[in-house]
Amino acid sequence: MAKVTIRDVAREAGVSIATVSKALNNVNVVKPSTKQRILDAVKKLDYSPNLIGKQLKSGSTQTIGLFTSSVTGPYFSMLIDALANFSEKHGYELNVFISSDREKIINTIRGRLVDGALLFDTVVANEDIEFLNSEHISSVFLDRKTSHLNTTSVVFDSFKAGYDITNYLINLGHKQIAYIAGYKGVYDSEQRLLGVKQALFEHGLSFPPYYRLEGMFEQEAAYNAVLSFLRSSRVQSYELPTAFVAGNDISAIGAIKALKHEGLMVPDDISVVGFDDIDVSEYFNPPLTTIHNPIVAQARAAVEMLVRLMDGEHDIPSKVLEGELKMRQSAKSL
Amino acid sequence: MAKVTIRDVAREAGVSIATVSKALNNVNVVKPSTKQRILDAVKKLDYSPNLIGKQLKSGSTQTIGLFTSSVTGPYFSMLIDALANFSEKHGYELNVFISSDREKIINTIRGRLVDGALLFDTVVANEDIEFLNSEHISSVFLDRKTSHLNTTSVVFDSFKAGYDITNYLINLGHKQIAYIAGYKGVYDSEQRLLGVKQALFEHGLSFPPYYRLEGMFEQEAAYNAVLSFLRSSRVQSYELPTAFVAGNDISAIGAIKALKHEGLMVPDDISVVGFDDIDVSEYFNPPLTTIHNPIVAQARAAVEMLVRLMDGEHDIPSKVLEGELKMRQSAKSL
DNA sequence: TTTTTCAATGCAAGGGTTTTCAAAAAACGT
DNA sequence: ACGTTTTTTGAAAACCCTTGCATTGAAAAA
Numbered sequence: 001m002a003k004v005t006i007r008d009v010a011r012e013a014g015v016s017i018a019t020v021s022k023a024l025n026n027v028n029v030v031k032p033s034t035k036q037r038i039l040d041a042v043k044k045l046d047y048s049p050n051l052i053g054k055q056l057k058s059g060s061t062q063t064i065g066l067f068t069s070s071v072t073g074p075y076f077s078m079l080i081d082a083l084a085n086f087s088e089k090h091g092y093e094l095n096v097f098i099s100s101d102r103e104k105i106i107n108t109i110r111g112r113l114v115d116g117a118l119l120f121d122t123v124v125a126n127e128d129i130e131f132l133n134s135e136h137i138s139s140v141f142l143d144r145k146t147s148h149l150n151t152t153s154v155v156f157d158s159f160k161a162g163y164d165i166t167n168y169l170i171n172l173g174h175k176q177i178a179y180i181a182g183y184k185g186v187y188d189s190e191q192r193l194l195g196v197k198q199a200l201f202e203h204g205l206s207f208p209p210y211y212r213l214e215g216m217f218e219q220e221a222a223y224n225a226v227l228s229f230l231r232s233s234r235v236q237s238y239e240l241p242t243a244f245v246a247g248n249d250i251s252a253i254g255a256i257k258a259l260k261h262e263g264l265m266v267p268d269d270i271s272v273v274g275f276d277d278i279d280v281s282e283y284f285n286p287p288l289t290t291i292h293n294p295i296v297a298q299a300r301a302a303v304e305m306l307v308r309l310m311d312g313e314h315d316i317p318s319k320v321l322e323g324e325l326k327m328r329q330s331a332k333s334l
Numbered sequence: 335m336a337k338v339t340i341r342d343v344a345r346e347a348g349v350s351i352a353t354v355s356k357a358l359n360n361v362n363v364v365k366p367s368t369k370q371r372i373l374d375a376v377k378k379l380d381y382s383p384n385l386i387g388k389q390l391k392s393g394s395t396q397t398i399g400l401f402t403s404s405v406t407g408p409y410f411s412m413l414i415d416a417l418a419n420f421s422e423k424h425g426y427e428l429n430v431f432i433s434s435d436r437e438k439i440i441n442t443i444r445g446r447l448v449d450g451a452l453l454f455d456t457v458v459a460n461e462d463i464e465f466l467n468s469e470h471i472s473s474v475f476l477d478r479k480t481s482h483l484n485t486t487s488v489v490f491d492s493f494k495a496g497y498d499i500t501n502y503l504i505n506l507g508h509k510q511i512a513y514i515a516g517y518k519g520v521y522d523s524e525q526r527l528l529g530v531k532q533a534l535f536e537h538g539l540s541f542p543p544y545y546r547l548e549g550m551f552e553q554e555a556a557y558n559a560v561l562s563f564l565r566s567s568r569v570q571s572y573e574l575p576t577a578f579v580a581g582n583d584i585s586a587i588g589a590i591k592a593l594k595h596e597g598l599m600v601p602d603d604i605s606v607v608g609f610d611d612i613d614v615s616e617y618f619n620p621p622l623t624t625i626h627n628p629i630v631a632q633a634r635a636a637v638e639m640l641v642r643l644m645d646g647e648h649d650i651p652s653k654v655l656e657g658e659l660k661m662r663q664s665a666k667s668l
Numbered sequence: 669t670t671t672t673t674c675a676a677t678g679c680a681a682g683g684g685t686t687t688t689c690a691a692a693a694a695a696c697g698t
Numbered sequence: 699a700c701g702t703t704t705t706t707t708g709a710a711a712a713c714c715c716t717t718g719c720a721t722t723g724a725a726a727a728a
Binding site: 340351352356359361362 | 685686687
Binding site: 048049050051052053054055056061070071072073074076077078080081084088093094095096097098099104107108110111112113219253257279280283284285 | 337382383384385386387388389390395404405406407408410411412414415418422427428429430431432433438441442444445446447553587591613614617618619
């Protein structure tokens, strides 16, 4: 089963490889009868073009690369599916690379394996962004504020989200509010916290450093963080918060579980809110009060901007999308 | 910023392109001093090899393609992350293609864009499997029974899982058991149902056709299916089951929500069980009784088998992994 | 018929890399 | 200093495809 190339087809059909190429790509009108002969040869030899040769010659892959460190988690995975759909609509194939290895990522992008790149915050540093930009490689960044960087990105307004939901809690009468952070330094997490602090500040409330727990945006990690917080607060007589703002819904769920485990009822003993409004949030017990994250809109915007970039447009401004408060039952008035 | 090629580096360093290639790939010992000159030139020109050229020449991409119709859902996404990890361990890059377009999938595989392929059940038909096999393209199928097809696959023993959990319900005293199916014809779903029926049969219990609901393996769809079932059962005076076996945990969650909505308590009024044991199952309310699906083991097996295939081994037997019953609180004795 | 026009095809270059094999350079031995 | 061996390097082919331009052949016009 030696691989059959365009030459074999040409020989079989008694034409030149140029003609085969043209016939197969519907270019330069080839005579219907010869085209048929070529198609027959293709069928007979079971030919399938080597896409690598094609890409090398044409200089394009018709592919959008999505670079992420993980596809797990409802937020990620829904966004990715949405990105795949929109990419397809624009005639590109979405190609997901799962890796945290910056060098590898940059190499595959620079190696021209993709025509454009979509990059998650978790995966690149600022210098990489500047680099890609300086190389004129079409790229759009997700969940990462790049306004200072002359690049295009689409971000959820995490600051406002944190601010809004904290105001909501404050209006409910809460004064001691703790935050369960995501991965260290991740943009969304930090912005949400800034929003929380700002709301607190405007109401003359304080945020002691030990009110920042490390939840890693994961259920398990949030669970552990809350558990050890509760224990250490007993030991060190920290004041217990009346509400937790979790960095995302997943960590809110982890937090609630930990609280239950320690005998605290949500929302009766303590309130917990999250961000994203993932699928299960609505059906969780208790249904999660959270800020809805417009995933589909985000995906559409990102792909559209990237396509325009690949089409040669320049200086496309970044886009900021706002969330929406969903009042459900995991937070109640004090 | 014209793209710089290996020729530019060669010129800059005053050597031939052959030497550059060798220096960069650590092959055929290049004299240290020239190598250094080349490295300097690379840095100066900011050269990054064109991976497409490389792939075309070398005939290999060092890439494993994963073909799936979606990355959403805890089962999928966790499995995919695990696959990415194991691929990397074996020196391959995992490349996820999200598409349901069979032709496109087959084309990218045949087009040599990947060295080996991992394919989910949802994505290929039997004829495709036979075709890939006949072309000697390394491929491993996930969640699809292929024992009759002389191909290698790794599957979860869904029949046994269905059988086991149904026996468990029967021992709890249940006699009327309904099933919430996944996508029509999906292997796992059908096998689970067969297991259910087998257990029922062995205890002289029956499974009326209207006990098969269409839940699509999704929360929403399962919710709707259960709702309309409850309504139509009222109209047509179908007998209500005392237990639901949902095709997976996600649809179990959807089902429970629908039941609650209609005023039925789980597990007091009716029992619901699922499959997979996804993250939230344990923390759901009520905690889900389910069959644990060994995702990591599955991923490891799949990648290892694929790598062996790519290394030229033949006739690697398929692997079947067994689940484990997790007794929690969504099912109770009658 | 001869010339013109135009549709259909083929030649050959080129995209960026790796690799074989032979040639050049360096090192060694005497 | 010379021949021999070993280490380093380079020329060119190959991987498979697309495309600009030249060529062919036949139909249209003269």
